[in-house]
Amino acid sequence: MEIRGKVHEIGAVQQVTDTFKKRDLVVQYAENPQFVEYIRFEATQDRTSLFDNLNVGDEVEVSFNLRGRPWTNRDGVTSYFNSLVAWRVAKVTTTAVDPGQSAPGPQAFDAPSPVDISADEGKDDDLPF
Template sequence: MEIRGKVHEIGAIQQVTESFKKRDLIVAYAENPQFVEYIRFESTQDRVNIFDNLAIGDEIEVSFNLRGRPWTNKDGVTTYFNSLVAWRVTKLANTGAAASAPGFAETPAPIDITSSGADDDDLPF
């Protein structure tokens, strides 16, 4: 799977155990520019260095795998976790290739729905 967005945050490498390390990347994804989503990707082991050449604000394309797993606590309650595991990150040039990505420059300011002055019973969705 791939997704295009803008680098929002680059995490430090975390040494979880002696044999396991990971790193996070937060990408601002604006399929709908009014509602920007902040998506966390992770890289593990020998792939933690794929975020090294990135800077905040870079337009990128992330190739990733979607992983899920169950975890059962001591009381027998099962919870499910999902992970987006990045395996390649490509910087997009500020050319026509990046123009097809959702635009952040035209992202409007947030709308204040609390002071609409209209009927307060109308929900915004």
């Protein structure tokens, strides 16, 4: 999964145990600018360095996996937790557009030429239908 937004907060690396470390990144996500969401991503182990070159305010695209797991407390009550685990973060570069010009759209590609299937009338059709 991927999401685009603006870096709101970059957490420090947390050494949870001797062999496990993690780091958080909070991204402002404004699909609807009236209701901005703050999405927390985490990176673990050697991927904590993914956030090293980021600054608050950077526009980024975060590629992540959605993970979920149960946890049962001492009283036998089970709770469920979700986490968004980042595996790639890329800064989004925007180019300035002259106000008189329209923004560049998706790049066009050359579609293959249409094929006239009636052109081979003399050949036997070996399709079973």
